[in-house]
Amino acid sequence: MDRRVARTRSALHAALIELMLTRGYDGTTVEEICRVAKVGRSTFYTHYADKDALKRDGLASIGRSLRQSRHETVRDDALGFVLPMLRHAREHVDHYRALAGGHGGSMALASIREILAGIVRQEMRSSRRRTVSADVAVNYLVGAFMAVLTWWLDRGAIESPEQMADAFRDLSAGYAAMHRPTRN
Amino acid sequence: MDRRVARTRSALHAALIELMLTRGYDGTTVEEICRVAKVGRSTFYTHYADKDALKRDGLASIGRSLRQSRHETVRDDALGFVLPMLRHAREHVDHYRALAGGHGGSMALASIREILAGIVRQEMRSSRRRTVSADVAVNYLVGAFMAVLTWWLDRGAIESPEQMADAFRDLSAGYAAMHRPTRN
């Protein structure tokens, strides 16, 4: 690939990441991206159809990187994805924070989640059957993981990936069990 | 409150919901909202500073409604929020699907989640300590719940709230345990 192309594209990616961390995705304009990347606006459009195409390309790139780094550390149990993913996230903190971060724009879910968080917090000061499809289980687990990941990253990824993995495994092993000792 | 005000505002809310379900939040313009709501564009701006203000107002309204309907069915255990919330969601499917739905715009998370979902699915075909802060636990649970909720709504909320609540409780009681019987 032509050096100029490589330079331009990586500059654009870096600029998008940087701006997403401050203004959020929606608040970022193509003009700003080009200004930060020191690239002509015309040039932007010769590479990407629009802002979204740039983002999608970045995500695809992260996806490849993740899949590959995962391929190296194969573990064949459920939850095996946890540690590799956490490590990968820490290696690419900025990318992850920009793309998955709770900050700006990404999640309109934020406010509903906050309401819920209040409720759950309150209820945690006190507390079986089997009708589950695999689909629900997957969504449950992914949702839980993404939430924990986001939480971790937004606070600066202070804990080690290993600590977080352990925490996540504990939680997955039984949420209710974790909190019975507290009181009831 | 003046009848005209009430009429205008609820028309705007309804229009936003309707448009979010089709074009997504970001793809919806103030002009469209006004067209659908049969309201002058000038009028829009006498009520809300911008599109976001309208959305926030809608969310606040849902929040109030949820808190209230919750106040009626008090259960003092962890996970007590599950059933009331699911019922509330079903009563206001459109609102929830528009605001929390996976469809358009809301979650840039979508693609990362898909990558992860693939991985988890693959690993589910096969596999204790305690270092968890309460914060992580809350985020874990909320994330899991929101994910299940979104999944449920996006598929049309076919299952009953009770079924979903049971499923969620089972999962929370121990994800790993749920899937050991499958093979290993």
Place this chain on the structure above:
DNA sequence: TCCTTTGTTGGACAGTCTGTCCAGGAACTG
């Protein structure tokens, strides 16, 4: 009912961002 208050409306406005196009100049490749 009448009158005052309050809402609604279309139109006009400047400003921002988008996506497209082009022609001149720069950088790469062989």
Place this chain on the structure above:
DNA sequence: CAGTTCCTGGACAGACTGTCCAACAAAGGA
């Protein structure tokens, strides 16, 4: 060095935003 490919600024129409105003309509109390 030559030919190809890329970068660039500038110009363009089009869409959307947020603000303002003057005319009109509806509400609700006296």
